[in-house]
Amino acid sequence: QVQLVESGGGLVQAGGSLRLSCAASGRTFSWYAVGWLRQAPGKERKFVATISRSGSSTYYADSVKGRFTISRDNAKNAVYLQMNSLKPEDTAVYYCAADRGIASAKTSGYDYWGQGTQVTVSS
Numbered sequence: 001q002v003q004l005v006e007s008g009g010g011l012v013q014a015g016g017s018l019r020l021s022c023a024a025s026g027r028t029f030s031w032y033a034v035g036w037l038r039q040a041p042g043k044e045r046k047f048v049a050t051i052s053r054s055g056s057s058t059y060y061a062d063s064v065k066g067r068f069t070i071s072r073d074n075a076k077n078a079v080y081l082q083m084n085s086l087k088p089e090d091t092a093v094y095y096c097a098a099d100r101g102i103a104s105a106k107t108s109g110y111d112y113w114g115q116g117t118q119v120t121v122s123s
Helices: none
Strands: 001-006 010-011 020-024 031-039 046-051 058-060 068-071 079-085 091-099 118-120
Touching: 001 091, 001 118, 010 091, 020 031, 020 091, 031 068, 031 079, 046 079, 046 091, 058 068, 079 091
Parallel strands: 010 118
Antiparallel strands: 001 020, 020 079, 031 046, 031 091, 046 058, 068 079, 091 118
């Protein structure tokens, strides 16, 4: 079992920055690729970014490319999402999810999910 807990969400003005954290406990975290996904009210969940087990490979949705950076620290069992130049359309609940398979841009099929953290960007 892997337990995931997100933190770092909040309210920020457009153009601002936030850093989300995903803390993992349980089995060996380095066995898992980790993705960040988001879901706005009334909309489908969308892929944001993902990182491979070692951290050597990352993938981003076109909508966040150049603004968001995903990273991980396996020694600390944590994955981060640095979000810069935030826009009102980035407002959503952000989830991290762990995948025993290869890192890929997907919205489902993960083995474990966190409970989510709210990010609100005001205009």
